[in-house]
Amino acid sequence: MKPHLGLTILFLLAQTSDTCLLKNGMSSVYLSAFEDLKPGNVIGTLPFESETSKETDVELRVVKGSDLVDVKPGSHDLILKKGLDRDEGVGKFEAVVECRSSNLDADFSQLNISVFVTVKDINDNAPVFDSAEYFVDIKEELPTGTIVFTDFEATDNDQPGPNSFVQYSIVPGPHAHFLEIPDPFKPVITIKDRINYEEIKKFSVEIEARDQGEPSLASKVPLHVTVVDVNDLLPRFKHSHYTAKSQKNGILVFEPEAVSAQDGDRLNASLIFSLSGELSDHFAIDNDGRIRSITPNPPQRATFFVTAAEKDDPERNSTAILSIRLQPSLAFQHNTYSTTISPSTPIGSTVITVAANSENNASLTYSLLADTNTVSIDEVSGNVVLRKKLEKPETLNVTASDGENVVSTTLHLMTANSEESCRTPIKFEKFEYKMTIGKLNVLGVVNATSRSGNKLTYILMNMNSDFEVDTNGVVKLLPKARLNCKTCELIVVAKDGTQMAITKVNVDNPSFVLHSSTTLALLIMIILCLIFAMLAILVCRKFCEKWKQGNRRSSICWLNGTTDTGISITTTTPINSRYVVNSERDRCYESKSPGPKRSQGAHLVPVTVVSDGSGASPTVYF
Numbered sequence: 001m002k003p004h005l006g007l008t009i010l011f012l013l014a015q016t017s018d019t020c021l022l023k024n025g026m027s028s029v030y031l032s033a034f035e036d037l038k039p040g041n042v043i044g045t046l047p048f049e050s051e052t053s054k055e056t057d058v059e060l061r062v063v064k065g066s067d068l069v070d071v072k073p074g075s076h077d078l079i080l081k082k083g084l085d086r087d088e089g090v091g092k093f094e095a096v097v098e099c100r101s102s103n104l105d106a107d108f109s110q111l112n113i114s115v116f117v118t119v120k121d122i123n124d125n126a127p128v129f130d131s132a133e134y135f136v137d138i139k140e141e142l143p144t145g146t147i148v149f150t151d152f153e154a155t156d157n158d159q160p161g162p163n164s165f166v167q168y169s170i171v172p173g174p175h176a177h178f179l180e181i182p183d184p185f186k187p188v189i190t191i192k193d194r195i196n197y198e199e200i201k202k203f204s205v206e207i208e209a210r211d212q213g214e215p216s217l218a219s220k221v222p223l224h225v226t227v228v229d230v231n232d233l234l235p236r237f238k239h240s241h242y243t244a245k246s247q248k249n250g251i252l253v254f255e256p257e258a259v260s261a262q263d264g265d266r267l268n269a270s271l272i273f274s275l276s277g278e279l280s281d282h283f284a285i286d287n288d289g290r291i292r293s294i295t296p297n298p299p300q301r302a303t304f305f306v307t308a309a310e311k312d313d314p315e316r317n318s319t320a321i322l323s324i325r326l327q328p329s330l331a332f333q334h335n336t337y338s339t340t341i342s343p344s345t346p347i348g349s350t351v352i353t354v355a356a357n358s359e360n361n362a363s364l365t366y367s368l369l370a371d372t373n374t375v376s377i378d379e380v381s382g383n384v385v386l387r388k389k390l391e392k393p394e395t396l397n398v399t400a401s402d403g404e405n406v407v408s409t410t411l412h413l414m415t416a417n418s419e420e421s422c423r424t425p426i427k428f429e430k431f432e433y434k435m436t437i438g439k440l441n442v443l444g445v446v447n448a449t450s451r452s453g454n455k456l457t458y459i460l461m462n463m464n465s466d467f468e469v470d471t472n473g474v475v476k477l478l479p480k481a482r483l484n485c486k487t488c489e490l491i492v493v494a495k496d497g498t499q500m501a502i503t504k505v506n507v508d509n510p511s512f513v514l515h516s517s518t519t520l521a522l523l524i525m526i527i528l529c530l531i532f533a534m535l536a537i538l539v540c541r542k543f544c545e546k547w548k549q550g551n552r553r554s555s556i557c558w559l560n561g562t563t564d565t566g567i568s569i570t571t572t573t574p575i576n577s578r579y580v581v582n583s584e585r586d587r588c589y590e591s592k593s594p595g596p597k598r599s600q601g602a603h604l605v606p607v608t609v610v611s612d613g614s615g616a617s618p619t620v621y622f
Helices: 002-016 516-555
Strands: 028-034 042-045 058-064 069-071 077-080 092-101 110-120 134-139 147-149 167-170 189-191 202-210 218-228 241-248 251-255 271-276 283-285 291-293 301-310 317-325 330-332 336-341 350-353 356-358 365-368 375-377 383-386 394-401 406-415 426-428 432-436 442-445 448-450 457-460 467-469 474-477 487-495 500-508 567-570 606-610 619-621
Touching: 028 042, 058 069, 134 147, 241 291, 251 291, 271 283, 301 442, 317 442, 330 394, 330 406, 336 350, 365 375, 426 487, 426 500, 432 442, 457 467, 467 487
Parallel strands: 028 110, 134 218, 241 317, 336 406, 432 500, 567 606
Antiparallel strands: 042 077, 058 092, 069 077, 092 110, 147 189, 167 202, 202 218, 241 251, 271 301, 283 291, 301 317, 330 356, 350 383, 365 394, 375 383, 394 406, 426 448, 442 474, 457 487, 467 474, 487 500, 606 619
16 A cells, blocks of 8 residues: 555646646736836746746746736746836736646646736926916015915826925025925915015015925925015105295295105105195295295295195105295395494404395495494495494494396494494394194294304204204204103203203194103092091081080070979060070089979970060970
């Protein structure tokens, strides 16, 4: 029996060695390959049951999927015929390998083997933006965190997972601080830092999209930003102060140039002009900034304000100062002239020179109207020459003529010891000015004149932390002023070097309210006064009660002895008389009264009123 058993085993081995059975009874083969596997490389080996089976014992042929894989000649290996790209949809595929055994007598001499191949993804694609570059307009002065751009996106063709997971960021650069992407997983760009149109009008940043593969891949695109100007600046005058010294065809001619303003944002917003301040109602201004007089006799000297406001938003406005200093066609340089002549001044010397200006530069002739032999005047130069000693002050009239027009001025000649020489040549137009705090920081103008013609300097003597006066006498409220006065009194001094004048400026503060501490102190004082008044009333009441009780105690002791029966009063007694009986307080209630018994410390006293007639005499008990 043993020889037959061995032959049987050898027969079975011969049978199985030539079959197409797979190991462990598998019916299919599962393989995987990375998508970057090159054609010709082995994907995997078919695991046949018999390891001793030779490649020549079976014939393998791909009957399905032959465009992708093939059997390596002389082996059980499957090789790749063409490249794989999972991103193009080839994520897995099936191939069928036909197996034919050379032993036709074997049980499994022919078998189709299914091979399932999974293509593994690699990070071979960088994110791709939907545009090569982006453009966006952003308004200036937008708050931090404002969303300004979302119209961008990048996609990664790698399979879902870290290789296609995209994160966004702003690439560091010279202008990267203006923008940010707060959430790297969302394509949303916001304001990071304030953008000012006046500082920058255009700039570019780079947006980066990066996947999370190993190694990661990224791409970048530029974002071009145009900053849009918004209406955040006030209108702007070319000059803060304009002076008009003449007029042409009824229109004032200003220096250094005509009054003009423009929108501070350069948005070409329409502007409207208006005049305000003292004496401004004598003039009118049009939308081109031309100012003309509208009254028959406009003031020759005035200072007021011109305001340029946006037509659509009048609250946005700016102010400039206008000074009107009109001169006639012929006028002296000063309204009055004065000079002091001392006893030592030599005869024949020039003591003062008067001068007038002509609009057409005509030749002028000067003369004295007064009949005096103290001085004379040169007709051409205007030099006043001393002819004799000045004994007392004199006032003379001087004229200048251009042939058609004649103007005059006053000349004061003063002795060295005269009171006239002590008079200050500086004088304010008003002894006291009144101004009111409004929306503008400019409150008004103080103006002084000097007969000497020297330039004046204005000095504010008090409240310098809240107000200021500039060189033109313009009174302004400082931005950090904290006023604690309903009416603020300012003292302003005008100086020309040696002389000075003083004026007072009363500034009304409509927004004045008492400080909280002051209000609390006043409230406490009122409460204390009320408490003291109430205490005084209580003390007075107590005193009055004590006083009444004392009087009552002395007036209720009517009966002293046991024989007292009461009081009798006749009608002849004056009606308003007062009767006090037994006011001795030490004998009160020492004995009982025969009258009605007293109750609780009091008793009744009979008082009988007797009349002169025969009528009844009533008795009243008290």
